[in-house]
Each structure stands twice: as structure tokens, then as C-alpha cells.
Amino acid sequence: MVLQDRAKATRGAALLGAAAVFEEHGYGGATLSRVSEVSGLTKGALYFHFQSKEDLARAVIEVQHRIAAAEGERILAENLPALTKIILMCRGFGLQLVDEPVVRAGIRLTFEATAFGPPVRGPYEDWIAIMEQLTERSKSELQIRASIDAGAFARYLVASFTGVQMVSGVLTSRADVMQRIEEMWEILLPGILHEDFHENPRTLSRLISTGLPERPAPTAP
Amino acid sequence: MVLQDRAKATRGAALLGAAAVFEEHGYGGATLSRVSEVSGLTKGALYFHFQSKEDLARAVIEVQHRIAAAEGERILAENLPALTKIILMCRGFGLQLVDEPVVRAGIRLTFEATAFGPPVRGPYEDWIAIMEQLTERSKSELQIRASIDAGAFARYLVASFTGVQMVSGVLTSRADVMQRIEEMWEILLPGILHEDFHENPRTLSRLISTGLPERPAPTAP
Numbered sequence: 001m002v003l004q005d006r007a008k009a010t011r012g013a014a015l016l017g018a019a020a021v022f023e024e025h026g027y028g029g030a031t032l033s034r035v036s037e038v039s040g041l042t043k044g045a046l047y048f049h050f051q052s053k054e055d056l057a058r059a060v061i062e063v064q065h066r067i068a069a070a071e072g073e074r075i076l077a078e079n080l081p082a083l084t085k086i087i088l089m090c091r092g093f094g095l096q097l098v099d100e101p102v103v104r105a106g107i108r109l110t111f112e113a114t115a116f117g118p119p120v121r122g123p124y125e126d127w128i129a130i131m132e133q134l135t136e137r138s139k140s141e142l143q144i145r146a147s148i149d150a151g152a153f154a155r156y157l158v159a160s161f162t163g164v165q166m167v168s169g170v171l172t173s174r175a176d177v178m179q180r181i182e183e184m185w186e187i188l189l190p191g192i193l194h195e196d197f198h199e200n201p202r203t204l205s206r207l208i209s210t211g212l213p214e215r216p217a218p219t220a221p
Numbered sequence: 222m223v224l225q226d227r228a229k230a231t232r233g234a235a236l237l238g239a240a241a242v243f244e245e246h247g248y249g250g251a252t253l254s255r256v257s258e259v260s261g262l263t264k265g266a267l268y269f270h271f272q273s274k275e276d277l278a279r280a281v282i283e284v285q286h287r288i289a290a291a292e293g294e295r296i297l298a299e300n301l302p303a304l305t306k307i308i309l310m311c312r313g314f315g316l317q318l319v320d321e322p323v324v325r326a327g328i329r330l331t332f333e334a335t336a337f338g339p340p341v342r343g344p345y346e347d348w349i350a351i352m353e354q355l356t357e358r359s360k361s362e363l364q365i366r367a368s369i370d371a372g373a374f375a376r377y378l379v380a381s382f383t384g385v386q387m388v389s390g391v392l393t394s395r396a397d398v399m400q401r402i403e404e405m406w407e408i409l410l411p412g413i414l415h416e417d418f419h420e421n422p423r424t425l426s427r428l429i430s431t432g433l434p435e436r437p438a439p440t441a442p
Contacts, residue, residue, distance in 0.1 A: 149407075166332075167345055187373070
């Protein structure tokens with residue numbers, strides 16, 4: 001048991017050190033020597049857990065996706081309209097990109113993955129499936145228009161969010177990512193909202209900037 | 222003169238070979254030996270023009286951006302409404318991704334750039350500037366609503382298009398990229414179009430699928 005705990009702690013330290021190094025230098029510039037230095041682990045300890053730089057990179061991507069998915073599940077479990085959940089998830093992911101080095105490293109590596117191996121598909125597929133369910137739900141809650149194709153909207157939302165945070169990373173190192181996410185909703189919402197929403201611009205603007213509705217959650221039919 | 226022509230031809234062959242290798246293997250998997258094999262050039266000839274793999278990668282990115290920009294300028298020069306030009310440019314870029322190996326390689330390298338050096342900002346900045354001008358123009362042509370912030374829309378459109386083609390690349394190797402671009406417009410247009418456009422769904426659907434308007438171009442005020 002003590003050995004297991006120690007192995008877990010070593011693995012955790014390796015992942016944190018790797019995240020810091022990948023975040024700063026990218027996949028190409030990162031070395032296992034630097035990871036061993038930053039994490040305070042011997043190379044032997046590092047190699048015991050991870051056979052190669054690619055191994056370590058894929059583990060960081062996995063941890064990042066787990067952190068993002070946990071926040072997603074927390075939001076899913078709340079008693080809120082589905083559209084609010086969609087907006088909160090995008091905001092939550094944006095905040096993680098600002099606050100969490102492991103998330104920043106994981107996303108950087110997800111984009112860079114094609115430079116060192118097969119592309120990382122799983123996170124996109126997971127988010128598209130969640131967003132499609134929430135979009136269907138939101139249509140039945142009369143917040144998203146019935147004419148919106150939930151699958152097409154979910155695919156577009158995930159792709160578009162990906163582009164927004166990626167381009168914000170390239171142009172401003174994500175300093176403006178939260179503002180760009182709000183602008184995304186300012187442009188998207190008028191085209192997808194159910195007719196009722198158009199009547200209340202205050203509700204709309206509050207929803208965009210905080211993710212929170214002013215009115216109590218409607219009950220699904 | 223003959224020497225200059227030969228140097229140009231060698232450089233062109235190197236770039237074509239590099240594009241093929243980068244497109245297939247990504248930055249990490251590409252080697253200068255493979256480029257010399259594919260392009261039929263000696264390593265000496267290759268190194269005469271390009272000092273390193275990074276050098277060659279940045280040259281491929283530059284050529285790709287030049288090809289995309291040339292298509293953009295061709296569309297800009299046409300006598301068409303600005304909104305049509307915006308839609309045609311996105312379609313044109315999508316078709317280049319399907320048809321042109323150099324464009325596919327350049328875009329792959331643009332995304333992978335952070336894995337081997339500083340991110341590539343120029344193309345994003347160029348496209349945002351062009352799209353902002355066209356959006357302003359389209360507002361004055363009464364095709365895009367006056368309330369749309371041209372700068373915010375241009376930034377969002379470029380980021381969102383980037384995400385759409387990137388995720389299409391990851392999930393389907395871009396087999397569905399043209400359909401995903403049409404879906405982008407189906408979701409975006411209802412929220413940004415000037416009131417007049419809502420009256421004619423056929424015009425809208427033709428615009429989305431072909432980029433071409435049914436009505437003659439309006440004259441700017």
C-alpha cells in the first residue's frame with residue numbers, strides 16, 4: 001500500500017513537471033531531462049512510469065481531458081436549463097485554460113499531436129456527444145429553436161470553440177480568451193434562440209457574460 | 222539567368238517534395254532525407270536552399286498562405302456583394318484543403334508550429350483584417366445587420382472556420398469539410414443577416430451551398 005501510494009505520488013509529480021515543461025516549450029522543445037529536473041525526480045523514476053516523451057505527452061492529454069470532463073459532469077448534474085449548461089461548460093473550459101497549467105499543456109499537446117503521432121480524436125467526440133444531448137434537451141425546454149439540427153450545432157459549437165481558444169492562444173497567449181468566448185455567444189445566440197428569448201436582451205446578456213439565467217430553470221415537458 | 226531559373230526550379234521541387242512529406246508524416250515524422258528522396262534532389266541541393274527542417278516547414282507555410290491569399294484576392298476583385306465574397310472565400314479555402322497538397326501541408330504545419338517554434342500569427346491576422354473590411358462593406362450593402370460588430374464577427378469567423386476545418390481534419394481527414402463549412406453558415410447566417418434576407422430562404426440556401434447570390438449584386442450606397 002505504501003509502495004502504491006509512493007508510485008502514485010511519483011506519477012503525479014512526473015505529470016505536473018511534464019505539464020510545466022510541455023506548456024512552456026511545446027512537444028518539440030521538451031526533453032525528459034528537463035522534466036526530471038522540474039519534477040525533482042530521477043530519470044530512473046521517470047522512465048519507470050513513462051517509456052518515452054510521447055508516452056508522457058499522451059498521459060498529460062488524458063489528465064487534461066479528465067479535468068475538463070469532471071468540470072463538465074459537475075455542471076451536467078446541476079438543476080439548470082440545458083442551454084445554461086452549454087454556456088457554463090464553454091466558460092468553465094475557458095477558465096481552466098486561463099488557470100490550470102495542466103489544461104493549457106494538454107490542449108497545446110492535443111493540437112501538436114499530429115506532429116508526433118496520430119491525432120487525438122476522443123475529446124472532440126466526447127464533447128460533441130455531450131453538446132448534442134444538451135442541444136436536444138434545450139430544444140425541448142423551448143430555449144433553442146426547434147429548426148436547429150442538434151448534431152450539426154453540436155459539431156459546429158465544439159469546432160468553433162476549439163478554433164476560438166486556439167486562435168486566442170496564437171494571437172494573445174489566451175489573454176483575451178474569455179472575451180472571445182463571450183463574443184462567440186453574442187454572434188451565435190441570436191441565430192439559435194427560441195423566439196421567447198429575443199424579448200429579453202438583459203437575460204441574454206447576463207447569460208452570455210455569466211452563463212447564469214435570471215429566471216428559474218424551466219421544467220422539461 | 223539560366224542558373225537563376227535552375228535555382229528556382231530546384232527550390233520549387235524541394236517545396237513540393239517537402240509538402241508531400243510534411244502532409245503525410247507531420248513535422249515530427251518528416252526527415253530531410255525523405256524530402257530529398259521524394260523531390261529527387263541531392264541533399265546538397267536541398268541544403269543549399271533550406272538550412273533545416275524548420276526552415277523548410279516555414280517556407281511551406283508561406284507558400285500555402287500565398288496560394289490561399291491569391292484565391293482571396295481573385296474573389297475580392299469580383300463584382301459581387303461583400304457577403305458573397307466572405308462565403309466564397311471560406312468555400313475556396315475549403316476546396317484548396319481538399320484539392321491542394323501544399324495547402325494541406327501548410328495548414329498542418331501551421332497547427333503544429335508550436336511544437337517546433339513560435340506560433341504562426343500572420344495568416345490569422347491577414348484573414349481577420351480582410352474579413353473585417355468585408356463585413357463593414359456588407360453592413361453598408363444592407364446584407365449584414367447594422368448591430369453586428371465587424372471586428373468581433375471577423376475574429377470569430379476566422380477562429381471558427383479554423384476550428385471547423387481542424388476538427389474535420391482530426392475526425393474525417395477533411396472528407397466532410399465542405400459539408401461542415403455549409404453547416405457553419407446555416408448556423409451563423411440567421412443571426413447576422415439583414416432583415417431583408419430572412420424573407421427568401423431559397424436565396425439563403427443557394428448562398429450557403431454555392432456562395433453565389435440569385436439576385437444581381439446590389440450597388441453600395
